[in-house]
Amino acid sequence: MSFIKGAINIPLDQLRHRMNELPKEKEIIIYCAVGLRGNVAYRQLVNNGYKARNLMGGYRTWKFAQM
Structure with missing residues (x-):
């Protein structure tokens, strides 16, 4: 798995305890490999x-679109 430049990696199982690392005043774009865990993180x-959006299709779709 790779990451989008500038992204902060917070695994889903750590999100509840690490939310304080994220700014509430900025929109947060969530992504995972294909979008399923990203949707769970988005809802949390x-x-x-928080103001958040889930990258539909996840990192794989984003990476494919960059080609």
């Missing part, structure tokens, strides 16, 4: 007052 963030 939105339910805790």
Whole structure:
């Protein structure tokens, strides 16, 4: 798995305990490999007052679109 430049990697199982590392005043773009875990992370963030979006199709779709 690779990462989008400038991304902060927070595994889903750590997100609940590390949300304080993320700025509430900025929109957060969530992604995972294909979008499933990203959707779970998105719901957790939105339910805790964050502005977030989930990258549909995940990193693989984004990477393919860059080619």
